[in-house]
Amino acid sequence: MTLPLSHQIINLMACLLLLIAFAMVSQRRILRLIYLFALQGLVLSINTAVVALATHQPHLYFSAGLTLGLKVVALPWLLHRLIDRLNIRWDIETLLNIPTTMLVGIVVVIIAFNLALPISQLAGTITRSSLGIAMASVLLSFLMMITRRKAVPQVIGFLAMENGLFFAATSATYGMPMVVELGIALDVLVGTFIFGIFFFQIRETFDSLDIHHLEKLKEKA
Amino acid sequence: MNPGYFASQLLQTLLAVFLAPLMLGWVNQCRAWLQNKSGPGVLQPYRVILKLFSKDAVLAHNASWLFRFAPYTVFGCMVLAASIVPILATDLPFSPAADVIALVGLFALARVFMALAAMDVGTAFGSLGARREMLVASLAEPALLMVFFTPALISQSTALTTIVETLAHRELTLYPSLAFAAVAFVMLLLAENARIPVDNPSTHLELTMIHEALILEYSARHLALLEWAHALKLMTYTSIGIALFLPWGIAPAGQWVMMPLSVLVFLVKLLLGGAALAVLETVSAKMRIFRVPEFLGMAFLLAVLGMLTRLLLGSAG
Numbered sequence: 278m279t280l281p282l283s284h285q286i287i288n289l290m291a292c293l294l295l296l297i298a299f300a301m302v303s304q305r306r307i308l309r310l311i312y313l314f315a316l317q318g319l320v321l322s323i324n325t326a327v328v329a330l331a332t333h334q335p336h337l338y339f340s341a342g343l344t345l346g347l348k349v350v351a352l353p354w355l356l357h358r359l360i361d362r363l364n365i366r367w368d369i370e371t372l373l374n375i376p377t378t379m380l381v382g383i384v385v386v387i388i389a390f391n392l393a394l395p396i397s398q399l400a401g402t403i404t405r406s407s408l409g410i411a412m413a414s415v416l417l418s419f420l421m422m423i424t425r426r427k428a429v430p431q432v433i434g435f436l437a438m439e440n441g442l443f444f445a446a447t448s449a450t451y452g453m454p455m456v457v458e459l460g461i462a463l464d465v466l467v468g469t470f471i472f473g474i475f476f477f478q479i480r481e482t483f484d485s486l487d488i489h490h491l492e493k494l495k496e497k498a
Numbered sequence: 499m500n501p502g503y504f505a506s507q508l509l510q511t512l513l514a515v516f517l518a519p520l521m522l523g524w525v526n527q528c529r530a531w532l533q534n535k536s537g538p539g540v541l542q543p544y545r546v547i548l549k550l551f552s553k554d555a556v557l558a559h560n561a562s563w564l565f566r567f568a569p570y571t572v573f574g575c576m577v578l579a580a581s582i583v584p585i586l587a588t589d590l591p592f593s594p595a596a597d598v599i600a601l602v603g604l605f606a607l608a609r610v611f612m613a614l615a616a617m618d619v620g621t622a623f624g625s626l627g628a629r630r631e632m633l634v635a636s637l638a639e640p641a642l643l644m645v646f647f648t649p650a651l652i653s654q655s656t657a658l659t660t661i662v663e664t665l666a667h668r669e670l671t672l673y674p675s676l677a678f679a680a681v682a683f684v685m686l687l688l689a690e691n692a693r694i695p696v697d698n699p700s701t702h703l704e705l706t707m708i709h710e711a712l713i714l715e716y717s718a719r720h721l722a723l724l725e726w727a728h729a730l731k732l733m734t735y736t737s738i739g740i741a742l743f744l745p746w747g748i749a750p751a752g753q754w755v756m757m758p759l760s761v762l763v764f765l766v767k768l769l770l771g772g773a774a775l776a777v778l779e780t781v782s783a784k785m786r787i788f789r790v791p792e793f794l795g796m797a798f799l800l801a802v803l804g805m806l807t808r809l810l811l812g813s814a815g
Binding site: 288289291292293295296299303375376379380382383386387390393394406407409410 | 674675677678791792795796799800802803807809810811
């Protein structure tokens with residue numbers, strides 16, 4: 278039994294997304310992280326366009342275009358500007374135990390696949406099998422946010438999580454309504470601006486972007 | 499019993515054994531070209547092996563039978579491994595005898611003898627090399643098994659010939675899980691054959707060498723056999739990669755007309771594979787030895803991911 282080509286491409290893109298999620302978890306350099314984020318956006322946009330083509334849903338073309346504009350061009354450009362301003366372009370996260378993180382990552386993927394299996398058996402969409410991968414990439418971005426100490430990689434992890442959610446929406450229900458999608462896109466854009474302002478504030482207060490300094494802000498009981 | 503059956507086996511084994519130094523020479527020549535050097539020529543490994551065979555062997559006083567025995571074992575293992583892999587045709591008399599798991603076992607057997615022989619004489623470099631080799635091997639072996647399990651799941655068999663039959667002679671389908679397995683396999687190929695990111699084959703620097711430290715005490719015919727076995731291992735790995743991930747052009751069972759064509763296709767694939775290997779080695783830098791577990795951990799992860807996506811996506815994966 279062979280599947281139609283569009284279905285195969287969707288599966289391939291889903292696997293690429295998973296691979297990129299793992300690459301982001303294990304990447305120590307901030308600059309590479311931004312490139313990976315842009316690549317993830319590109320794969321997501323191609324995937325959405327293929328789903329639109331296969332299911333004849335014109336509104337998905339808009340979300341593919343929106344993803345391309347926002348996540349491949351606008352957000353990486355903003356992040357580039359941010360790391361230039363903060364002068365952390367060549368920053369490397371040193372305290373990161375990659376093999377352990379990878380093993381935790383595999384466990385996370387197995388959990389996500391098991392969770393998604395009963396759901397995707399009930400679903401009738403052509404993208405149902407990629408739901409597990411979407412959940413896995415959300416959880417992996419979450420893992421990335423937990424393991425990072427610096428502020429900028431954490432924000433990239435947050436944005437990657439949004440990518441995963443978008444992918445989950447596409448694979449479960451062929452995308453969210455246009456209004457919701459536009460709202461989220463705007464939220465992410467504004468969120469990145471606000472995070473940028475936060476970065477400067479954090480650095481001004483602590484002379485560092487290490488968010489563990491924020492723990493000092495607790496009031497003494 | 500069909501005589502052509504054995505002829506294909508014999509042809510394939512001889513081809514692998516006698517082409518192996520050429521393959522190594524080709525990879526080295528490509529690398530030299532990429533680095534703007536003139537290079538020693540593709541026939542250099544043959545010259546080295548011939549020169550070593552005509553010399554007198556020198557053995558350490560305390561070398562035991564194990565030390566003399568090891569090169570023959572290693573070479574034998576590699577020849578057997580090369581005969582299991584379907585290079586030209588899928589009907590091989592050897593293939594029912596050994597599947598992919600036995601293949602991994604053969605590599606392990608050769609490696610254990612190498613490590614024991616290196617420790618036998620009792621020099622510091624030998625034991626150092628043996629330890630490093632075992633460090634790399636203990637991480638690479640499970641990953642290699644995982645890589646083999648993905649195509650084995652797809653074709654419902656662990657016999658290499660069946661896997662190749664299933665993958666090569668059916669409608670073209672994109673298998674994302676095989677893509678994961680392929681990337682993991684390339685990483686393992688680099689690690690297992692002492693190529694650049696893990697080990698540097700052209701240096702005898704004590705801080706970094708792994709494979710060269712193991713064979714430091716050998717000379718003459720023993721060294722020649724080990725060098726040949728090393729080339730054969732690279733050849734076997736490349737042909738496994740070709741058989742699993744680019745199986746088109748391997749002759750199906752019982753079609754002798756296809757044989758010359760499949761030899762030609764195999765040579766072209768080998769040329770391209772060797773050039774790609776040289777490019778890969780030129781663009782990457784040698785890793786610190788303590789980064790190697792991370793590298794192999796990545797390979798293991800990719801192989802497991804391949805298997806998981808195969809299970810999740812079912813027939814589409």
